[in-house]
Amino acid sequence: MAVRLPPNLPDLPVRAVLDDLAAALDGHGTAVLVAPPGTGKTTIVPLALPGRVVVAEPRRLAARAAATRMAALLGEPVGRTVGYAVRGDRKTSKDTRVEVVTTGLLVRRLQHDPSLPGVDTVLLDEIHERHLDADLLLTLLLDARAGLRPDLRLLATSATVATDRVAALLEAPVVEAHVRTYPVTVTYHPPARGERLERHVARVVHTALSASDGDVLVFLPGAGEIARVAPLVEGAEVVPLHGRLSAGRQDAALTPGDRRRVVLATAVAESSLTVPGVRAVVDSGLARVPRMDHRRGLSGLVTTRVSASVAQQRAGRAGREAPGWVYRCWPEHEHATLPAQPEPEIRTADLTRLALELACWGTPDGTALDWWDAPPQGPLAAGRAVLTALGALDASGAVTERGRRIAGVGLHPRLARALLDGAEAVGATAAAEVVALLDDDTLATSTSVEDTLRRLRDDGSPRWHREVRRLTALVAGRPRGTPDPALVVALAYPERLARRRSPGSPVYLMAGGTAAELSEGGEWLAVASADRQPGRAQGKIRLAARADQSLAERAAPALLSEADEIAWLDGDVVARHVRRLGAIVLRERPLRDPDPARVREALVAGLRAVGLGLLNWTEAATRLRQRLALLHRVLGEPWPDVSDEALLAGIEGWLSPALAKARRRADLARVNVHNALSLLLPWPAAARLDELAPDRLEVPTGARIRVDYGADDPVLAVKLQETFGWTETPTIADGRVPVLLHLLSPAGHPVAVTADLNTFWREAYHQVRAELRGRYPKHPWPQDPLTATPTARTNRRR
Incomplete structure (x- = not known):
């Protein structure tokens, strides 16, 4: 392919390798381009590629910015030769040759038509960031290329050199573009004892402003930290930069200003975007990444330390245009403990949406596909279980018609279900309002869904209103009564329906079994967002709507059950007839005549939970156990292992018969443990017990x-x-x-x-x-003890 660049494009470093890139794509149909941020790989390369080019970006902000920059280089408005499409916003025309889209949107297009008609090249930008959608898109494109589109050219770009695996997947040569960078001075500024993150970062920003020139780029984990740091910074214009800002404010952050600026940014500024004028970087060393707590059923964003490669990319921003300074907000000795690379999202995130995409693709378990990192089967199976409960998959794991409709909404399957079913229950607009909030819960200014919705309706963000209109247009439904936000929340997260544990307690028990705190709330809540900090026994509710038992039963009928329960609970056997909503007890009454076999099972469970100390270990039982332990240790089989672990593991064999009349914890103290333990004596070897281990x-x-x-x-x-x-x-x-x-x-x-x-x-x-002998003169102390007569008495009196 011949490289034909439009005139008057800037002479960026990537231009030097365009011929090599063209040769790689001509020869293999695939290529990997390694180029640091700022080399032009996102803006020059797509314009140099022939035919129709689709550029996949991991973030909406980056997609818009890349299209805007390319259009500006051509002297055209966005939507002519270069356009973009992100969820809820699109600017393209019949003349568009280069289209920049988000990775998630391109996955939806592939699902609609895997042949991608009219597309000559797909450029996967910033592949090193390892976002879940990007990994899935790479896998699906490889599968489409292997079948329907062998002529489709794939180009993956990366800001790091750790590309061996993706190059092997693509069977592609690696083309590397080098950029001249200026030296940067790196210093470390750990926080003072007890200093909050925001004050610490602001203090380091003031150090950077006084010790360097040019603009300062500050990396913070999220929009919340940006909002809290902004008022603490003085002496420069403060400009936020994150994905939840309006398009105009995002564009302002990427445009040089008239005054010295401090740009407070999230990870979007690591590699996808170029912020001009930066001479100093202040790095908090933190990032916000998705995590799934599968045991508690909680998913969300957590704050973690960045990897060494990410810290290096952030530092590189300071040396683009001149010598720069990097201020790292952690101790220097901790830098060596950073992980080398960021953890791929596919290993840690909720895989429900991925499971649905794979089912729509016709490969529910994904094993027939080529992956950079294959999805873990446990979390993938958990995602399929959620989809089956939503009716998106049938019993065989195949996608249903309802599943395809859920996938077409373009949201997490839980939110799509809440939109579709909620529209029928409360009306399309009311359901769309709640779902748009759940999809971006950072819009919440309190823990109340109702209060947040009232504020958003009055003066909410344009982005929320735009998303409400988009979602409303996808569904039809008229209200059947008063719109209830809690019902829509519960349709999305039925296992997060929660009931206060006791009157006045701040602790709620969710239907899924997780406990979480909220200082103010009613007896019942539909929890929209909750998380759990490491080391804490229970979670914290971030956003919820007031509910009641009637709503809970209506929203989650699949979680309702009624049965006799005989179990070890709170330190004793509990026998009761219970009606439940998941883990929440709705109604109970005691059982008068519980099944003895199940009672024994409960007692055994209690012993395994609490330990053998619940039994009355008499002296005789203890001595028998000690003698058996010695013989097992010295002679081995057939003498039994009587350690706690072994006795608990085999408890049904030696203790269950003695539990025939036991009904509760107190009865365990009356069990004859010596007789029970005697059942472990091996026959006929037991006849030698007193000989081998005499009492x-x-x-x-x-x-x-x-x-x-x-x-x-x-x-x-x-x-x-x-x-x-x-x-x-x-x-x-x-x-x-x-x-x-x-x-x-x-x-x-x-x-x-x-x-x-x-x-x-x-x-x-x-x-x-x-x-x-002087202390005990009445006792014999012979010179020769070997010939003396043994005695327990004193000497006879003379």
Whole structure:
């Protein structure tokens, strides 16, 4: 293909490799372009490619900005040669040759027609950012190219050199463009003890303003932090930059100003956009990424540390146009602990939407497709389970007609379901208002859905109003009564219906089993947004609507159940007939005659939960367990393992028969544990128990003294005078284990500990004799203990 650039384009570094790129695409149909931000890969390359080009960007802001920049280079308005399409906003015409779209939108087009008619080249921009939609788009394009469109050219661009895997997937050569960068000075500015993020960043920004020139680009994790830092910065024009701003305000941040500026940006400014005039970068070191807590059913954005590669990209923004400065808001020694690359979203995010896209593609499990990183099967199966409950998939996992309609809405399947079913229940507009809020819950200024909607209707963001109009046009429905936002929320998240645990408590129990806090609310809530901070036992409700039990039962009939429950609960056996909404108990009554077998199962569950300490371990039971433990340790099979773990694992075999009459926790203390434990004795080997691990041992006086098996070694505590003439140390377990003798004074205090009597008599006895004969003159202390008569008595009086 011949490279034909329009005239008067800037001489950016990527122009030097355009011929190599053309040769790669001609020879392979695929290529990977590695070029740092600012080299022109997003704006020059699409204009140089022949035919119709679709550029896929990971963010709406980046898509609009790229189209605007390319149109400006051509001296045209957006929508002529270069246009864009994002959700809810499109500027194209019959003359459009280069169209910039979001990755999610291009996935929808592929689903509609995998052949992408009329498209010659797809450029996947910023592939290194590893967004979920971008990974899915790459996989689907590879599949389409392998079947319907072998002539479709694919070009992936990346700002980092970690491209081996994607190059292998595309079977593509890698073309690298180099850019001249200026040196940057990196310094580290850790926060003071207890200093809040916003004040810390503002303090470092003032340092950057005083120590450098030019504009300052500040990286913060989200729009909330940007709003809180902005009023703390003085001495420059403060300009926010994030994806939720209006188009005009986004354009203003990407245009040089008349005054020195401090641009407060999220991750959108890492690589997708070029912010002109920057000489200094202040990096908070944080980013907001999607995470799914599968165990608690909570998904959302969490704040994490950035990777080393992201920190390097952010730093590179300072050295584009001149020598620059980078101020990192963390200790220098922590930099080496950063992960090398960002975690791909496909490993951590909610995969419900991905599961629906795969089902629509005809490959529900995705195993037949080529992936950069394959989706984890557990989270993917969880996503399919949600879709089945929504009616989007049938029992075989195939997409239903309802599923295709849900996919066509272009939202998360939960929100699409809430829109479709909510429109029939409360009307299209009312449902669309709630769904537009749920899709962008950062619009909320309180925890109340109702209060937020009232404010949005009066003076809400144009973007929300535009989205409401778009969603309303997708569905039809007339209100059947008073519009109720809680019903729409509950249709999206039925498992987040929540009931206060007790009157006055701030803790709510969700139908899905997760506990979460809200300081003010009614008895019932439909929770729109909740999260849980690491280390906290329960979540925090961020946005919710007031509900009631009637609404909850109407919105989530699939979660309703009624059954007899016999279980270990709150430290005891509970037997009751219960009506539930998921984990929430709606009504209960005690069972008068519960099934004994199920009661035993509950008691066993309690023992496994709490431990064997619930049983009454008498001295006899404890000694039997200790003797068996020694024989298992020394002789092994057939002598049983009687550790806590082994006893709990096999509890049905030895303890269940003894639980026949037990009904509650208190009954466990009356179980005869010794008899139960005896069931573990191996036959016929059990006949040798007293021989191998005797309860008592005979000493030279003829007395039989109990052996202590409580320590690692068996112990026999015996008065020293009773062992006169005893030369062989006693052993047990077929002679394999010597008994540890605790030799006692006449008062019963240990005077020596030995497992070798011969050595004691020879080397230690005479010292013991010298120390004790004066203290106990009435007791025998012979010169030769080996020939003396053993005794437990004193000397006869003369």
